[in-house]
Amino acid sequence: MTDEVVKNAEQVAEPANSIISVRNVNKIFPGKEGDVVALSGANLEIASGEFVSLIGPSGCGKTTLLRLVADLDQITSGDLLVNRKAPEQARLDRDYGYVFQAPVLYEWRTVIKNVELPLEIMGTPASQRKQTAVRLLELVGLGQFKEHYPWQLSGGMQQRVSIARALSFSPSILLMDEPFGALDEITREQMQQEVLRLWRETQTTTVFVTHSISEAVFLSTHVVMMSARPGRITEIIDIDLPQPRTAETRETERFYELVNEVREALRRSEQASG
């Protein structure tokens, strides 16, 4: 089992040039009614410029893995390197941008001020800050809304602001935790196109947590399957759909094959853990 995981991990990237390196990482949350093993013996290597999706049932540790990478939680044991650094150092160096399931916009700031916030913290001069924010808002198609307050925007628009904000300081990694979970199907597909376009234009390594098989297949270069109790990485599937991907990609035979492959892999990992 472990051998298979290691073998699969090697398929994603050579450890030497991987930008995110997860090796035998365990995460245990101590609790009153016994410890909860959120992640057990996880191994994953992600190379620069990849788009990797984490998929699996609830409680499989996808979000935990993302938060460990972002240093919002700390690993219990194992090795975790981000940009060849300890996660804390990577965080302090602002190596990644993080997008939550909720937009988490600061309601007392206008849209542009929200996008400027990371730069503000980093001490970027105001004029440069503004320039960058305007450019990014135009990139996500919200140039006209920069002086609005968040509550004046729709859910999809708010999430686009949050993505623009995550990209505002040009991080080398983009971590997205089910960013489209709360959106309706139509907005969701538009947003997926948007994210793919941004990924192509910015060349940012992206780790994407999702529940949706078709979303994972459509967006990713690799899909990482996980299973619950304890949270483990069970399988990694390469997605060889040609780039650039468009709405038509969803209707190709290969897309269906890959969706079925991922579905079956998920079922296999369920049975293995069950």
Add this chain to the structure above:
Amino acid sequence: MKFLQKALPVLVALAFVVVIGYPTALLIGLNKAQSDMKDRSRWEQRSVTPLAPIDLGNADQLTFLQPIHNTGLLVSENQPLPLSVILGKDGEQKIVYTNLNTDSNVSLFTSAPLEGNVDGQNRVFRTNQIFSDSPLYLNGRLLNLHFEKPEEKPDGVITEFNFSSSDGVFILNGELLVEGEDYQLDGNLLMMAEPLPLWTSGQEPDWGRPLRVSGDYAWADSQTIVLRDPPPVGTRLELAASFVAWAEQLDGAVDGSNRTFHFAQPRLVSTDRDRVVYVNDQPLNNSGTRLRNVNDNELQFGLPKLEGIIVMEERIERVLHQTQLFPDDDYTIEENTLTLVNALEKNQSLRQYDYLILDSEFSRIVLAEAPFTESVVWTSQYKVYDRPGCGLTVFKCFETLPQHPMPLPHWIIESLPGFFVNNPEVFGQIGYTTFGSLAALLMGGVVGLLLASLFVVIRPLERAFLPWVVASQTVPIIALVPVLMLILSQFGITIQASILPTAIIGGYLSFFPITIGTTKGLRSVDPLSIDLMHSYAANKWQIFFKVRFYAALPFVFSSFKIGAAAALVGALISETETSNASGLGFAILGRVQAGNVADLWILFLISVLMGILFVSAVGWAERFLAPWMRKV
């Protein structure tokens, strides 16, 4: 629709005023008005010139020269009669009642209703109106009011009561006392079988005594009439209200020698002195002229007029007794001197009358001089009753109460402009208290924000100090103020010289909600917001000032609204407690001490408006400083 929603709180407030304010004000006010009406010392005396009907030749018309009444009406068969007002020559105002049916019982009075069953058994009747000396009529007949109260007042021990006579019946609290059962008589001494408790009637101690009713009825208390004999079934009882007046032409030959005339209208008023006899337009002297002694003896008196009826008057037990004296039998007249056969006793006196109403029962009047032929001989009766100074009805009295414990809400509004004109110093007082409240809010705000920030940044501090912050509000502020003033005075800080004491007292009240609210606000931040800041590698201060502070703002503003109201309360309390004349609290205190209820209500209203204004001001500040919160 949107406007309606905004106006909704105001409508609720108005509804509250209408549903609670008005009924309460009426309840309290009417109760006070009623007791005011009963207070005889406040009653006012009214008088009108006797009504002299003119133009008596026309039988179906009565014409009066003056406006004859304010409250009375000429009524016949309980229907008001049609009247017209005519302006005569020289601007004289005449009131003419027309279409008089002379056969009907016409009387000029309003009668007050009496409550009580006329079932041949009941002898107790009540009236809501207060005319305890109004005459009482039974089927149009004036009843005799004669009763006596003993000097002794019941005190729970006394069983004996002294009366001047034992004639009549004895009544206690409307109940006829039965001899041998309830009492025994020993001469004029009434001995009760059981001692009377104090305040038997539960109202005034005065009414708890037994009454001796020697006339037809007596007043048991200011609103209860007790009749000596229960009125038979079908009897009409009427109590005259306001005043009564009546005029009629006397029946009898006017031939230059006849002196005896008859009247048809029974006596409407309680004494014959109120019946005036006129010959043509001249009223005869109805009070008589007292005769003076001549030659220093009790036998000879001077006569002002030759013709006259001589009456010997005598007061026994404060009751006037009159005895007509006749020439030759009782006295002789020589020139202008009258000589009595028997000398007067000490309490007797002589009077000379122009006429004498010999006997009401026989409707006979004897004039001293026979009227000339073709004279018109007529009588009028009138009496004006005093009435409560505040008015005849409870509502009228309610309106004119000098002190309303709770005025009707719109009266307060009406009296506002006058209040500000008469009390210009109140503007300064409002300003001073506003200043004090602001200082207090500033004090409470600084302390509250500081404490809350410390509690959030250094958690153990919260555990150590929060219980004491809560406990601080259990200290009665009223007790704290004098102690605080005492301490501050040691440093030379007095409330007259410095705003500091007011700021401390108001701040003491206002810091609590601000501390609690701000602490909760700073803790209420969405944890993802903090995670996001961590992902930007933001430091503690950046997180505090860029996220926690803003996330706490809605709570901070809410707590400042409560704090602003508390600061005002503190400022007012400090002013009342220390009698600081510069502030509104002192103005309120002064009105309380002076019992000036009307001003007190206005000052209350001003304080309420100030409170609303302060809280609104925080709201406006919130909209200005935190425009993103407009969505709430």
